[in-house]
Amino acid sequence: MMKHFLFAAMLLMGTACCAQTTKLPKPNMQRKTLSVMEAFKQRKSTRSYSNKQLSEQDLSDLLWATIGVNRDNGNLTAPTAMNRQEIILYVFTDKEVSLYDPKTHSLTKVADGDHRDIVAGRQDFAKTAPLSLLMVADMGKFGSNNEHARWMVGTDVGIVTQNINLFCAAANLATVTRGTMDQQAIQKLLNLNENQIPVINNPVGYMNE
Numbered sequence: 095m096m097k098h099f100l101f102a103a104m105l106l107m108g109t110a111c112c113a114q115t116t117k118l119p120k121p122n123m124q125r126k127t128l129s130v131m132e133a134f135k136q137r138k139s140t141r142s143y144s145n146k147q148l149s150e151q152d153l154s155d156l157l158w159a160t161i162g163v164n165r166d167n168g169n170l171t172a173p174t175a176m177n178r179q180e181i182i183l184y185v186f187t188d189k190e191v192s193l194y195d196p197k198t199h200s201l202t203k204v205a206d207g208d209h210r211d212i213v214a215g216r217q218d219f220a221k222t223a224p225l226s227l228l229m230v231a232d233m234g235k236f237g238s239n240n241e242h243a244r245w246m247v248g249t250d251v252g253i254v255t256q257n258i259n260l261f262c263a264a265a266n267l268a269t270v271t272r273g274t275m276d277q278q279a280i281q282k283l284l285n286l287n288e289n290q291i292p293v294i295n296n297p298v299g300y301m302n303e
């Protein structure tokens with residue numbers, strides 16, 4: 095009886111831990127950034143970051159630019175093949191891992207603790223960024239997993255990571271598109287199914303000046 099009670103209490107605590115959802119501040123559409131042409135000129139891979147945490151507003155603007163809803167019909171800043179919107183975006187920080195929901199522009203915690211090391215994989219520099227954005231392709235949501243589908247989904251992920259690159263260039267943030275990561279450890283931590291593939295990640299931070 096006592097055992098059952100303790101188990102139920104642990105389950106409840108677990109749920110409380112990870113069901114926490116944080117609404118982000120509204121993206122700042124008046125944000126002062128470089129022009130698109132200047133952002134293209136500045137776009138580059140940067141592998142060194144200040145350890146300063148991103149402000150809430152910078153995180154909000156970054157996530158919205160990455161894959162936020164930009165129209166009343168629910169479509170996103172990144173196009174996706176057949177509008178499947180199959181790219182799932184996770185945010186890894188020194189405190190937790192959370193899932194970005196474009197519809198509500200909010201973050202829901204899915205794991206406690208600092209797991210940036212499994213996104214970094216064998217590239218230690220990536221652990222030094224205050225956060226890493228991880229793009230997971232949900233082939234199940236795409237509806238097919240044949241070669242053509244994988245080309246389409248790969249293209250979709252490429253567009254999302256380039257949104258990050260261009261926003262960072264325009265806002266003077268440091269980032270790099272990376273395929274390196276510990277995929278197995280990520281799949282285990284995030285409890286991904288076999289159709290959900292971690293594809294690309296971008297560490298993001300302020301420039302290390």
Ligand SMILES: Cc1cc2nc3c(=O)[nH]c(=O)nc-3n(C[C@H](O)[C@H](O)[C@H](O)COP(=O)(O)O)c2cc1C
Nearest residue numbers: 137138139140141217252270271272273274275294
């Ligand atoms: C799909 C893709 C995967 C990449 N994977 C890594 C990676 O795992 N680690 C890394 O340090 N850079 C990675 N890069 C960054 C490239 O090395 C970089 O874009 C290239 O050297 C050109 O440099 P630039 O981005 O400054 O123009 C990747 C880039 C792309 C597009």
